[in-house]
Amino acid sequence: MKKQIFKKISLMDLPGQYKEVEKEVLPVVKRVLKSGRYVMGPEVAEFEKNFAKFCHAKYCIGTSSGTESLLLTLMALNIGLGDEVITVPNTFTATAEVIVLVGATPVFCDIDPKTKNMDPKSLKTKITKRTKAVIPVHLHGNPVDLDGIYKLTKSKKIAVIEDAAQAHGARYKGKVIGSHSSEFVCFSFHPVKNLGAFGDAGAVVTKNPKLAEVVRKLSNHGREDHYFHSLVGTTGRLDAIQGAILDVKLKRLNKWIKAKSRWAGYYKKKLSGICRFIETTKSGESAHHVVAVLTSRRDELSVYLKSFGIETGVHYPTPLHIQPAYKFLGYKEGDFPIAEKYAKETLSLPLYAHMKQKDIDLIIEKIRDFYL
Numbered sequence: 001m002k003k004q005i006f007k008k009i010s011l012m013d014l015p016g017q018y019k020e021v022e023k024e025v026l027p028v029v030k031r032v033l034k035s036g037r038y039v040m041g042p043e044v045a046e047f048e049k050n051f052a053k054f055c056h057a058k059y060c061i062g063t064s065s066g067t068e069s070l071l072l073t074l075m076a077l078n079i080g081l082g083d084e085v086i087t088v089p090n091t092f093t094a095t096a097e098v099i100v101l102v103g104a105t106p107v108f109c110d111i112d113p114k115t116k117n118m119d120p121k122s123l124k125t126k127i128t129k130r131t132k133a134v135i136p137v138h139l140h141g142n143p144v145d146l147d148g149i150y151k152l153t154k155s156k157k158i159a160v161i162e163d164a165a166q167a168h169g170a171r172y173k174g175k176v177i178g179s180h181s182s183e184f185v186c187f188s189f190h191p192v193k194n195l196g197a198f199g200d201a202g203a204v205v206t207k208n209p210k211l212a213e214v215v216r217k218l219s220n221h222g223r224e225d226h227y228f229h230s231l232v233g234t235t236g237r238l239d240a241i242q243g244a245i246l247d248v249k250l251k252r253l254n255k256w257i258k259a260k261s262r263w264a265g266y267y268k269k270k271l272s273g274i275c276r277f278i279e280t281t282k283s284g285e286s287a288h289h290v291v292a293v294l295t296s297r298r299d300e301l302s303v304y305l306k307s308f309g310i311e312t313g314v315h316y317p318t319p320l321h322i323q324p325a326y327k328f329l330g331y332k333e334g335d336f337p338i339a340e341k342y343a344k345e346t347l348s349l350p351l352y353a354h355m356k357q358k359d360i361d362l363i364i365e366k367i368r369d370f371y372l
């Protein structure tokens with residue numbers, strides 16, 4: 001019998017997204033190239049203004065990446081040697097990496113079994129006199145239980161830095177992420193994110209004018225003037241080309257999130273009773289950066305789908321506390337059972353705004369075939 005050939009269905013479709021914006025993006029790129037002004041400048045200022053508006057935040061500072069955003073906020077809070085910063089193990093390494101880079105100690109806590117986000121009950125057991133900040137992560141765009149976290153941090157003057165790398169446009173208690181009472185909210189515009197640049201980029205938003213000024217200064221070598229430096233900073237600025245591109249894409253962000261949310265809802269409806277999904281946080285609305293099923297047969301399902309050309313992903317396969325890079329912290333397997341189980345069971349499915357009905361139907365059909 002002739003073998004059936006399946007067209008590849010990727011986890012995401014960046015060329016498809018580019019097609020939609022090409023006509024608008026090319027002239028703005030040309031304008032920046034002709035201007036001779038490639039670092040910061042009017043394009044960046046305009047995007048910062050518009051992104052602050054999108055987040056209902058007072059201040060926005062464009063940065064060179066999501067990692068840099070997190071790093072700059074820790075630097076702005078003067079967090080360093082002897083300080084502890086609490087985060088979760090089921091995140092991208094950048095969240096913990098920056099804590100080590102400023103000389104502080106990452107402390108992990110476990111996640112909620114339903115939402116897979118930071119569990120305030122576990123967080124409570126990890127707070128010490130040395131805790132200076134908490135970095136909760138809105139995993140896959142699903143907002144964390146901010147109230148549960150604020151209840152533990154506000155009276156102790158522990159700063160909250162939201163890792164919103166995956167959560168542009170998500171909502172918690174009806175308010176968009178970026179507009180709650182954390183000290184800082186950090187975004188990534190890595191190309192795969194819901195709002196992605198054509199390279200690395202990020203942003204920090206805050207309501208605090210003093211902190212905003214320090215982050216801005218730190219992102220530009222602690223400059224007061226061209227060659228006068230009041231702080232030790234970094235090259236953490238946003239490029240003009242990326243700022244101009246992001247501004248074009250920002251206009252479509254709500255539409256793209258809506259489309260992704262619709263597809264994510266379709267997966268959940270059609271696979272209900274067959275697959276488990278991560279629960280959305282109470283009073284939360286996910287931005288659906290990623291949609292994942294949870295299954296004890298994760299690797300088997302991934303290989304099965306691949307045989308039909310369907311790409312899947314795992315976000316993330318090895319929790320940070322058992323990664324070689326963090327061995328020096330002394331954690332071991334078994335320390336965070338919920339995060340560890342999650343890492344073994346999670347499988348991200350193709351999800352993008354420009355998905356085709358027949359592709360998602362094929363994915364659903366193959367998952368059903370796998371189980372039934």
Ligand SMILES: Cc1ncc(COP(=O)(O)O)c(C=O)c1O
Nearest residue numbers: 065066067092094165188189190
């Ligand atoms: C949860 C999380 N934190 C931080 C980052 C770092 O962002 P960037 O890749 O822009 O440095 C990412 C992006 O990959 C992320 O997903």
